[in-house]
Amino acid sequence: MKIAVLAGDGIGPEIIAQAVRVLEVLKADGLAIELEYGLIGGCAVDATGEPYPEETHRLASQADAVLLGAVGGPQYDALPRQQRPERGLLAIRKKLNLFANLRPAMLYPELANASSLKYDVVAGLDIMIVRELTGDIYFGEPRGIDVRDGQRVGFNTMLYSEAEIRRIAHVAFQAASKRQSRLCSVDKMNVLECTQLWRDVVTEVSKDYPQIALSHMLVDNAAMQLVRNPKQFDVIVTGNMFGDILSDEASMLTGSIGMLPSASLDENNKGLYEPIHGSAPDIADKDLANPLATILSVAMMLRYTFNQEDAAQRIENAVKQVLAQGIRTKDIAEPGMESVGTHAMGDAVLSSM
Structure with a gap:
């Protein structure tokens, strides 16, 4: 299972890191998973001048699925429209013919x-x-x-x-x-x-x-x-x-919004999987982001592109167990409830798996 990993900007690298940890657990347990990394969005503009470089398109085209974090940030708002990070998202959807976006709200x-x-x-x-x-x-x-x-x-x-x-x-x-x-x-x-x-x-x-x-x-x-x-x-x-x-x-x-995954599929169920939230630059690099939407996006990937229903349910059950234990990141914590950081939430999911 070849997966192109595009972390993107803002909190993207932090939440993708936790999703990759989940994939590594599944790989260690026998799933044949191969990860390759590329640039999209603002980080791609910084490195190449384009929000969706040709090298990233090659990587995404050859992969069976794409796992994406988030793109954008205020430092890119003054760029010409064609260079803005969001154009990278539009480009990958269009070039990979990802016409069907599935967004569960549960x-x-x-x-x-x-x-x-x-x-x-x-x-x-x-x-x-x-x-x-x-x-x-x-x-x-x-x-x-x-x-x-x-x-x-x-x-x-x-x-x-x-x-x-x-x-x-x-x-x-x-x-x-x-x-x-x-x-x-x-x-x-x-x-x-x-x-x-x-x-x-x-x-x-x-x-x-x-x-x-x-x-x-x-x-x-x-x-x-x-x-x-x-x-x-x-x-x-x-x-x-x-x-x-x-x-x-x-x-x-x-x-x-930090709890919801999404899938964008082509006619053969090749897909791009991403949380529906944005790059949240105000909390980037502060270990505050909720990684659960990205982790649940991995579950959707396993279900829709790879037909690995058991592995998808394993992830979803782990998330349910973590929530049942009262473990929360700041965005979903009730008043007076203690919250954990991005990495600690990833630890909890891995422990439940």
Whole structure:
């Protein structure tokens, strides 16, 4: 199992280090794991002038999966847009054709009080958001900033082809078939023709999955319903921009963005796995970051790309055991509760494994 490890910026190297320790345990126990390291984001700009260097692309292309930390930092904000660390993320997703982003939002019972919502609203929460990742307004052309009638005008194009919608719909229906067989497709068809096509195509694809209960919801209502009654959802499928917003909203229902992993897959289940949080430069190198989302991303990697269900469950069970023992990093600690650092949390997970 060839894994490209891209630690990135900020807290990326710290959290990746703990995930690599988990992989080394699995390797020592018999899994054939090979790790190679590369640069992405700000550290790549510092070293090569590009956020996604050709050497990193070669490494990622030849690997079976990619494990990524986080990118970005305030020191890069003044760079030209094409050199900003976030362009590295967009580039690797596009060049590897990672079109399907899977973001689970599951609330561990021990963390129910960490959520900003009432316990009875979020207890037992388990949602999967399937976000299309390589189309939409993030990649549509034309785009840019022009001068028109003497003033600057910024413009972007929301664009989806039927084929792009169809393939992400299949991923979402298949995900729903392994869960509670309910799929909610989110769009803005009342004002956007692009998402009218989205609704039409998703409805057409639903004919291939008669066992799945399909519903549709406008994105503004979906944002409200995620706060009002999040447990009504099982799987949500939506486009790139709406998914970017809704998945971050859903993450906070669970108490901490530091707990949630993600997978970005191509048509053959080759994937890029990363925590959904950012680089958190304000706590970098302070042994404060929560590594659990990155460790759980390894579990998703083992499940979706390598079909190693037992190893994936071993990691997830270890995380559950650590939380049951009351071990917390600062972001998920309740008032008055003692917290541990990044490395100590990694120690606890390894001990439970």
